Amino acid sequence: MFKIVLVTGHSMIPTLQNGERVLAWTPVVRKPFKRGEIVTLFHIDHIHLPADKRSRPNLHAAIATTEQEPVELFVKRIVGLPGDTIRIPVNQLSPHTLTIADPQANRCGSDFVWHIPDGHVFVQGDGPHSIDSVVWGSIPFTQLKQIVLCRFPSFKRIPCTTI
Structure with a gap:
């Protein structure tokens, strides 16, 4: 099933801008996910974070909604597949992210390290504050719901000059 979804938020900049629309596909049959794919996902744990630890949606989350389903889905890129080890240097994370980083992550020197288990992926926003x-x-x-296939043209991306 194909849906047009509205992206709100800034965590996928520069790839997806706040207010852009994308075409998303819900596979009927589960297919293998690929590194680099942009997906929509539902993440219940975000809702259960204490209010002072929760992200400000406009800054840290890119949210996908449709008129038919006003449920908020996060938009992120798959960067890790089952069996992968993900290493992210601490100095690449914002101070806010450091305060709420996954407590399950291992610390190896100045890096956070995750080992991705079977049946899971590791996702990140393209922007620095995700x-x-x-x-x-x-x-x-x-929890992965849709695969983003393409972005619809946006007038925001067309450079113009004033005459």
Whole structure:
């Protein structure tokens, strides 16, 4: 099933801008996920974070919604597959992200390290201030909802000059 979804938020900049629309596909049959794919996902643990630890949606989350389903889905890129080891240097994380980073992550020197288990992926936003697997940990396949296929043209991206 194909849906047009609205992206709100800034965590996928520069790839996806706040207010852009994308075409997302819900596979009927589960297919293998690929590194680099942009997906929508539902993450219940984000809702259960204490209010002072929760991201400000406009800054840290890219949210996908449709008129038919006003449920908020996060938009992120798959950067790790089952069996992968993900290493992220601490100095690449924002101070806010460091305060809420996944407590399950291992520390190896000045890096956070995650080992991605079977049936899970590691997702990140393309922007520097993203709430993603760095905070949530790996995401089960069952929480991945759609694969983003393409972005619709946006007038925001067309440079113009004033005459």
